[in-house]
Amino acid sequence: MALDDIRTPFGEVKKTLGGAATYAGIAASIFTKVGVIAVVGKDFPEEHIRFLNGKGIDTRGVKFAEGRTFRWSAYYEYDMAQAHTLKTELNVFSGFSPEVPDGFSGAGHVFLANIDPKLQMHVLGQMRDARFTALDTMNFWIGRSRQRLTEAIGKVDAVFINDAELRQLCGTHSLVKAAKHVLRMGPEFVVVKKGEHGALLFSAEGAFSAPAFPLEDVIDPTGAGDSFAGAAMGWLAKSGGADEKQVRKAVIYGTAVASFNAEHFGAGKLRGLTIEEVEERVRRLAELSRFE
Amino acid sequence: MALDDIRTPFGEVKKTLGGAATYAGIAASIFTKVGVIAVVGKDFPEEHIRFLNGKGIDTRGVKFAEGRTFRWSAYYEYDMAQAHTLKTELNVFSGFSPEVPDGFSGAGHVFLANIDPKLQMHVLGQMRDARFTALDTMNFWIGRSRQRLTEAIGKVDAVFINDAELRQLCGTHSLVKAAKHVLRMGPEFVVVKKGEHGALLFSAEGAFSAPAFPLEDVIDPTGAGDSFAGAAMGWLAKSGGADEKQVRKAVIYGTAVASFNAEHFGAGKLRGLTIEEVEERVRRLAELSRFE
Numbered sequence: 247m248a249l250d251d252i253r254t255p256f257g258e259v260k261k262t263l264g265g266a267a268t269y270a271g272i273a274a275s276i277f278t279k280v281g282v283i284a285v286v287g288k289d290f291p292e293e294h295i296r297f298l299n300g301k302g303i304d305t306r307g308v309k310f311a312e313g314r315t316f317r318w319s320a321y322y323e324y325d326m327a328q329a330h331t332l333k334t335e336l337n338v339f340s341g342f343s344p345e346v347p348d349g350f351s352g353a354g355h356v357f358l359a360n361i362d363p364k365l366q367m368h369v370l371g372q373m374r375d376a377r378f379t380a381l382d383t384m385n386f387w388i389g390r391s392r393q394r395l396t397e398a399i400g401k402v403d404a405v406f407i408n409d410a411e412l413r414q415l416c417g418t419h420s421l422v423k424a425a426k427h428v429l430r431m432g433p434e435f436v437v438v439k440k441g442e443h444g445a446l447l448f449s450a451e452g453a454f455s456a457p458a459f460p461l462e463d464v465i466d467p468t469g470a471g472d473s474f475a476g477a478a479m480g481w482l483a484k485s486g487g488a489d490e491k492q493v494r495k496a497v498i499y500g501t502a503v504a505s506f507n508a509e510h511f512g513a514g515k516l517r518g519l520t521i522e523e524v525e526e527r528v529r530r531l532a533e534l535s536r537f538e
Numbered sequence: 539m540a541l542d543d544i545r546t547p548f549g550e551v552k553k554t555l556g557g558a559a560t561y562a563g564i565a566a567s568i569f570t571k572v573g574v575i576a577v578v579g580k581d582f583p584e585e586h587i588r589f590l591n592g593k594g595i596d597t598r599g600v601k602f603a604e605g606r607t608f609r610w611s612a613y614y615e616y617d618m619a620q621a622h623t624l625k626t627e628l629n630v631f632s633g634f635s636p637e638v639p640d641g642f643s644g645a646g647h648v649f650l651a652n653i654d655p656k657l658q659m660h661v662l663g664q665m666r667d668a669r670f671t672a673l674d675t676m677n678f679w680i681g682r683s684r685q686r687l688t689e690a691i692g693k694v695d696a697v698f699i700n701d702a703e704l705r706q707l708c709g710t711h712s713l714v715k716a717a718k719h720v721l722r723m724g725p726e727f728v729v730v731k732k733g734e735h736g737a738l739l740f741s742a743e744g745a746f747s748a749p750a751f752p753l754e755d756v757i758d759p760t761g762a763g764d765s766f767a768g769a770a771m772g773w774l775a776k777s778g779g780a781d782e783k784q785v786r787k788a789v790i791y792g793t794a795v796a797s798f799n800a801e802h803f804g805a806g807k808l809r810g811l812t813i814e815e816v817e818e819r820v821r822r823l824a825e826l827s828r829f830e
Contacts, residue, residue: 324711325711326711419616419617419618420753420754420755420756421752422752422753422754423754423755440735443732443735443736444735444736444747444749446752452825452826453752453826454826454827454828454829455736455749455750455752455826455827456827456829457736457747457749457827458747460713460714460738460745460747461712461714462712462714462715463712463715464712491829494828494829495829497829498829532829532830533744534744534745534746534747535746535747535749535827535829536746536786537746537748537783537786537787537789537790537824537827538824
C-alpha cells in the first residue's frame, strides 16, 4: 500500500491512496470478501483504512510500522504507455515481512501482488486452504531474482504479467513461445496484460484474446494492471470455479474494471464502482468482440 | 507492384514480387474475381504476370512502362514492429497515371491501395458502378497532401489505416476520438490496423475489436496490411453486402489472411493459400475470442 504522486497530461494528484494491494483489493471487493496483507507507516491516513473497511475489506493484515509509508512519484507522457518514475521511497516497505493474520489462512483464492518472490512464497506457504492462487511480478524481480521468481511461478495456478515482462522473463519476442515456456514452469494459466491492446490468456487448452475497452481518454493508467488482476481473482472467487472457460470470463471482468480505473486519477473511480456498472461494461465487451 | 528486397532476423529474399496492389490483389482473389491496376517496368518478370493470371487476376490494368519496376529494400528488427527502409526507387512509378481498362469500370468493389490521393480520386472517378469503396494511405501523404487525402477520404465508404497514421492524421493519441473524426469526414467505416494487436472497426454503430491470430513466429510482416485489406474487400465482394455486421466478418477474414502472410517471406504463403485454410483460421479466431 502506497501514497502516490501522479502527473499525466490531464492533471495531477498528490499523496493519493495507491499500491498494488490497494488496487487489487478494491477491485476484488466488488465481487467477494477480501482481506489485504500490507504495510504502511505511521503517517498513513486513518481515513484510508476506514474507506477500505467500508468496502468490506478486512485490514487486519495491514501492519502500521514505525516510519513513513511507501511513496511513489511518477509521470506519464501523452501516449500513457509507460510510467516514468521520478522517485521511489521504500520506507517501511524495505523491511516488510508479510504476516498472515488468523482467519486469513482459510482463504480459497490468493493473489500475490508484485513484491519480492521470496515474500510471495512466504505468504503462499501459510495459505493452507488456497484453491486458486496467482502472482504478479515486474522487471525488477526478473532481473534480480530470476531463480526465486521461477520457483514462485512453479507454485501458483496463474501468472499475471505484462507483455514486455513476459518477453524479458523468457528471452523471446514471441508471446506465444514465452507463454508456453511459463506454462512449462507449472502454472495452468498465463495472463498477458497488454494495456490498451487488451489481454491474452494462455493455457493447455489454447489461447484467448480479450479486447481492451476502447476509451475516449485514458486519464491515468496507474493501477490498471493490479485492478485487472484483482477483479479477475475476485470474480473467480465469486463464481467458485476455475476452468479455462471461467478464467476467460474472469479476464473479461478484469478488463472491465481496469477500463474504469484508467478513466480517472488513482483509484478514484474504483472507490465507488458498482457491480452493475461492471456488468454493463462486460456486456459492451461482448458486443465489441462479436462477429458470428 | 514492386520488386522487394527484404531482410528479417529469419532470413532474406531479393527481388521478390511485392507491392500493395500485389498483396491486396492476391488476397482478394481467394474470394472473388479481381482486376489489378498498376505499373511495372520492362524488367518485370513475365512469370509474375502468368502467376497472377493463374490466380484468376485480370492484369489488363498492369501497364508495362519504359524503365525499371518500383524497387523497395528494407529490413526488420527483432520486434518486427516496423520496416526500416534502406532504399526506395520509384522508377516507373514516379510518372504513373493509372488508367482504368475497359471492363474494369463495372466493378462493384474498389480498393484504392496506398498511393497519391490525387491518383486515388482519379481512379475512383472512373468507377461508375462501385457499390463499396475503400482506401488505404500512409504517413507520407498525411504529411504531404493532407488536403487532398481528406477529400479522397470523403469519397470512400471505408478507410484502412494503421494506428500511428490515424493518430497522425487526426492529431490525437485517442484512437476513439481519431476514428470519430475520420467518420465525420464521410466514410461509414474506419478500420484501424494494429499489427500484432489486431484491428479495430469503428462506425456509427460503435466499435468492433478483432483479435490478432497469435503466431509463434512472425517471419516477415511485409504486405500484412495490404493482404488484410484485400482479403476484407474480397470477402465483402463475395458476400454481397456491406452492413456493419458483414464488415465485422470481413475484418476477421482480413485478419486470417494477413496472419498467414506474416508467417512466410514476401507473398510466399499467400500465393497458394486456399479458402479452406482461411475458413479454418476464421474458426480459430472465433474460438480465440469467445467468452460467453
